[in-house]
Amino acid sequence: MKETAYAKINLALHVRRRREDGYHELETLFAFVDAGDVLSASSAQADSLRVVGEFGGALDDPFGNIVAKALQSLPHGPGWAVTLEKNLPVAAGLGGGSADAGAIFRMVRDSHGLPEDWHARAAKLGADVPACVESVACIGRGTGTELEPIANDLAGTPVLLVNPRIPLATGPVFKAWDGVDRGQMEGDNLREMALAGRNDLEAPALTLVSEIGDVLRALEQTGAWLTRMSGSGATCFALYDRPELRDAAKVAMPAGWWTLAGALR
Structure with missing residues (x-):
């Protein structure tokens, strides 16, 4: 198997x-x-x-x-x-x-x-x-x-994952969360909910691994329609409308970072 x-x-x-x-x-x-x-x-x-x-x-x-x-x-x-x-x-x-x-x-x-x-x-x-x-x-x-x-209107969306090769344990990130409730998810489909959403663990993760900010800034220059940290970090992702944008972004990332180009299921 x-x-x-x-x-x-x-x-x-x-x-x-x-x-x-x-x-x-x-x-x-x-x-x-x-x-x-x-x-x-x-x-x-x-x-x-x-x-x-x-x-x-x-x-x-x-x-x-x-x-x-x-x-x-x-x-x-x-x-x-x-x-x-x-x-x-x-x-x-x-x-x-x-x-x-x-x-x-x-x-x-x-x-x-x-x-x-x-x-x-x-x-x-x-x-x-x-x-x-x-x-x-x-x-x-x-x-x-x-x-x-939920209906999956993002299946097949080109995605790039980038990690600065710095492990980040979940516990300390949650512990550093500021305790502020910034509201519920909103939107009628995956794309709307993703664009209107946020990652509340991004700010506390940045205090622990500042390089996450470097990854996000690099991805924001690549023509993605959404860039965000995943989970408790330190991996960030970027979503694209066309695979050639994703592939060019992968090539543009610094040599020391881990990358994975794929598509959403």
């Missing part, structure tokens, strides 16, 4: 309040890029996980990896020998680990079927995991696990 773990981006991410349980009440617009990590699996005596790829070295505990936890959380028959090709940077706002777990859920669904409570099992692994299981554009509320479908 082979499955792509599609990179997640947040077209908008509105933080509404801090909750009593320590989490945050969110409204977010999930979208997915048609590229990401790649997982393959074959039958084995017992479950195993091998990590390769450009960013594989960032995962120093494969058995504590979310992929292993996803496998353990689902009935999948005999053992699976899983290889994770880690193409997405870690701690990058792209839901990389959640996307990997989502890919495992799809592989189990296709081979054995998922249990009825799969959504709850996915949510236990991480707030982004339920959205990453389907990997289609949707609205997320609560901590991001309460999903609502």
